[in-house]
Amino acid sequence: MQIKKEMIHFRRVRLDDLSQIYDWLTNDPEVKRFWGYAHQGPYEEVTREFERYVNGDEPTEPYLILYGETSIGYIQTFQWIDYPEYEQYVDLSHAASIDLFIGLSEFRNKGLGSSIISRFLRDYVFADPSVVRCVINPEVSNSAAIRVYEKVGYRIIKTVQDISGEPGPVHFMSIERDPFISNNDE
Numbered sequence: 001m002q003i004k005k006e007m008i009h010f011r012r013v014r015l016d017d018l019s020q021i022y023d024w025l026t027n028d029p030e031v032k033r034f035w036g037y038a039h040q041g042p043y044e045e046v047t048r049e050f051e052r053y054v055n056g057d058e059p060t061e062p063y064l065i066l067y068g069e070t071s072i073g074y075i076q077t078f079q080w081i082d083y084p085e086y087e088q089y090v091d092l093s094h095a096a097s098i099d100l101f102i103g104l105s106e107f108r109n110k111g112l113g114s115s116i117i118s119r120f121l122r123d124y125v126f127a128d129p130s131v132v133r134c135v136i137n138p139e140v141s142n143s144a145a146i147r148v149y150e151k152v153g154y155r156i157i158k159t160v161q162d163i164s165g166e167p168g169p170v171h172f173m174s175i176e177r178d179p180f181i182s183n184n185d186e
Contacts, residue, residue: 003067003107005115010075010124013054013062018047020064020071024103031101034142063124065102065116072107075100075116077125080135089160090172094132096125113148121152121175122184132177137163137170149173153180 013021022043024031040046052058059082065073076099080092098120102108125134138145140159154173161169 003110003112005112007068008112008116008119009066010063010120011066013050013064013074015051015054017064017071018050018054019043020103021050021074022046024074024101028103028105030105030108031103034139034145035099035101061124063120065100067107067112070104072104072112073100073102073116075120077120079131086137086163089163090135090158090174092135094130095135095174096128096131096133097136098125098134099136113145114151117148117152118184121180126177126181133174134177135172135174137166137172139167140169140171146171146173149175153183 025035025046026032026040049058050062053060053062053076060076060078062074062076064071065075077096080086080095080097086092098117100116100120102112102116121134125131134154135157136149136154137160138149140146146156150173152175154175156171157174158172159169160172163170
């Protein structure tokens with residue numbers, strides 16, 4: 001399959017998308033490895049968190065990653081100010097974050113990750129003028145994701161061995177708005 005990066009776009013998650021997200025989180029081995037560990041159980045339990053995002057009850061903005069009209073994954077963004085307990089690890093002032101996964105295996109390892117992240121940073125995260133950096137915290141063992149983040153321009157700023165709610169050590173990685181935007185004007 002020839003992948004065309006310009007076919008990537010995003011759409012806010014709707015309640016009727018939760019069954020697809022549930023399927024990815026609970027059945028796909030790659031997604032389960034880094035996301036699904038925290039999302040096992042019955043449908044209502046697993047999707048409750050995402051339902052709160054959709055309804056605006058939680059400060060996370062959920063999106064589907066689309067390739068044309070096909071849902072291929074999930075991406076979310078939030079402001080770190082809403083999670084002040086993480087300030088003890090790194091400077092998170094004026095920072096947002098993203099989390100994502102590609103849920104359809106036929107779209108993995110095709111070079112889409114960096115395009116997805118770059119486009120989402122430009123069109124959503126850094127579209128907010130109050131956001132000066134995007135800080136993420138992938139697990140140290142998630143080497144494939146770390147390589148993709150580095151390709152986009154993220155740099156490791158700190159490694160933390162033990163964070164409550166995380167299954168293992170994480171790298172805090174950051175990308176600054178101004179250099180990113182300067183290098184990614186289309």
